[in-house]
Amino acid sequence: MAKLRVDRSPEVLVSDDKRVIPRYLDFGHPPRIRSIFRRLLKIRQSEIPHLLADVRGDFHGRHRDLEEAFRENYERAARHVRTVKELSEDRKRLIGAYFTMEYSIESAALFNPSLVPHPDQSGLAVGSRRFLMSLRATGEGHVSSIVFRRGVVDQAGAITFDPPPRFAHSARPLPDKRLDKALFVRKLREMAGSHRQTSAVLDRLESEFTLSQLRAVLEEFARPPGRPPGFKRIRETMLWLANASYELRFPEDCQPSETVIFPATEPEGRGMEDLRLVRFTEDDGTVRHYGTYTAFDGFRIHPMLLETEDFHTFHMAPLSGRYARNKGMALFPRKVEGYYMMISRHDGENLFLLASRDLHVWNVSTKLQAPAEPWELTQLGNCGSPLETDAGWIVITHGVGPMRRYCIGATLLDRRNPEKVLGRLREPLLAPVGEEREGYVPNVVYSCGSMLHRGKLVIPFAVSDSRTCFASVSVKALVNRMLNGG
Numbered sequence: 001m002a003k004l005r006v007d008r009s010p011e012v013l014v015s016d017d018k019r020v021i022p023r024y025l026d027f028g029h030p031p032r033i034r035s036i037f038r039r040l041l042k043i044r045q046s047e048i049p050h051l052l053a054d055v056r057g058d059f060h061g062r063h064r065d066l067e068e069a070f071r072e073n074y075e076r077a078a079r080h081v082r083t084v085k086e087l088s089e090d091r092k093r094l095i096g097a098y099f100t101m102e103y104s105i106e107s108a109a110l111f112n113p114s115l116v117p118h119p120d121q122s123g124l125a126v127g128s129r130r131f132l133m134s135l136r137a138t139g140e141g142h143v144s145s146i147v148f149r150r151g152v153v154d155q156a157g158a159i160t161f162d163p164p165p166r167f168a169h170s171a172r173p174l175p176d177k178r179l180d181k182a183l184f185v186r187k188l189r190e191m192a193g194s195h196r197q198t199s200a201v202l203d204r205l206e207s208e209f210t211l212s213q214l215r216a217v218l219e220e221f222a223r224p225p226g227r228p229p230g231f232k233r234i235r236e237t238m239l240w241l242a243n244a245s246y247e248l249r250f251p252e253d254c255q256p257s258e259t260v261i262f263p264a265t266e267p268e269g270r271g272m273e274d275l276r277l278v279r280f281t282e283d284d285g286t287v288r289h290y291g292t293y294t295a296f297d298g299f300r301i302h303p304m305l306l307e308t309e310d311f312h313t314f315h316m317a318p319l320s321g322r323y324a325r326n327k328g329m330a331l332f333p334r335k336v337e338g339y340y341m342m343i344s345r346h347d348g349e350n351l352f353l354l355a356s357r358d359l360h361v362w363n364v365s366t367k368l369q370a371p372a373e374p375w376e377l378t379q380l381g382n383c384g385s386p387l388e389t390d391a392g393w394i395v396i397t398h399g400v401g402p403m404r405r406y407c408i409g410a411t412l413l414d415r416r417n418p419e420k421v422l423g424r425l426r427e428p429l430l431a432p433v434g435e436e437r438e439g440y441v442p443n444v445v446y447s448c449g450s451m452l453h454r455g456k457l458v459i460p461f462a463v464s465d466s467r468t469c470f471a472s473v474s475v476k477a478l479v480n481r482m483l484n485g486g
Helices: 030-041 045-058 066-078 089-098 181-192 196-202 211-222 231-244 475-483
Strands: 020-024 100-104 109-117 129-138 144-153 159-161 246-249 259-261 271-281 287-296 301-308 313-318 340-344 351-356 364-369 379-382 387-389 392-400 406-413 421-424 451-453 456-463 467-474
Touching: 020 066, 030 066, 030 089, 045 089, 066 089, 066 100, 089 100, 109 271, 109 451, 109 456, 129 271, 129 451, 129 456, 144 287, 181 196, 181 231, 196 211, 196 231, 211 231, 231 313, 271 301, 351 379, 364 406, 364 421, 387 451, 392 456, 392 475, 406 475, 421 475, 456 475, 467 475
Parallel strands: 109 467, 144 271
Antiparallel strands: 020 100, 109 129, 129 144, 144 159, 144 259, 246 313, 271 287, 287 301, 301 313, 340 351, 351 364, 379 392, 387 392, 392 406, 406 421, 451 456, 456 467
């Protein structure tokens, strides 16, 4: 059988170490913070305007709102100082500058892309389509964040990107987000089971509550001598769940390509990895975007769900259930027969289909596919959300073979009953060749989501965890190959 034709694009997206965001400079030791504070408080008031002007001049034009970062970081550092006399606003800003650092979000790598049609398709040439691509940006300390790029694929399949945005802009979680009690209870039950202690705490909360309100109720129950046995663990679980759910809000004039979603909670402390972005159509025809990603705290991983309607406000929440574990959950772009569905690799080796009435809780799993070919015998996983065609759901997969070589493959599922595998590729669709083999993690090609365009499957793929390339293949030819034995 003739080799399936896959066209690689000359377009390569590389990291840009000029893209920086202001971050809190955390010295991690309150006595040191207090020591720095004491030195800064000795600066004469007459010197403050000149020193602050020097900082502003050095960093002018590098950030959307550096003054806001100075104010926030002053407040964050000042929490460790017991008594601070009334300070001028300029002195607060200058102190904040000493507790601020620039972080180059993609200085190490820009990779693991996911592609969806952009919400705005206006002003394009005939046959062109604008796309939005999410990427994993990795900087100092190998901390991963989520960034976006905008571009166009034209009638012939050529890819162009918008000019790099002037700023990279991050946002802090909104204080005291309101939590839905019913959803909180469902997730808590999956994590910790049902206990009298949890019921007693929850009975004191309204149908919507804040983290502060939860803390206050927990403090009441924690006071001896009435503290129930085992309450410490329940308290920790409830606070973890409440902290892991948060909301980010970016300015209305902040474009997605400026947006940086940087780790904001303890579960994400060491990174937000491999967002699988999907344009999801609800039963009533409304559209929103979801993304599944992996939160990593340095020791444990946890599947998370991102939700946005406009790419200005983002809701982040942990996924729960028996099968919400491991990496690489990928949501279908619509419900199937009334169920939300996911492709998963919850055992670390095989492909599974998950089904649920509840988008946040996953307890039903069916095994779809096991590693069978030499290039995938170590493990099998997905490369993003399934793509719907007349022939069925195309699932782009990845397989790991000898020498930890990652290749990209494909599987075809029945449209009405995705538990049914109609066909699969026996040979890789993409394998690392030539310079693609070289990078931070050699011998890897990997994707987190592809897009259909004019009869072609457009595949953005990471090269050795370093940079991002593109390929395309005829959907008809790919489907025929899968249906005819690969």
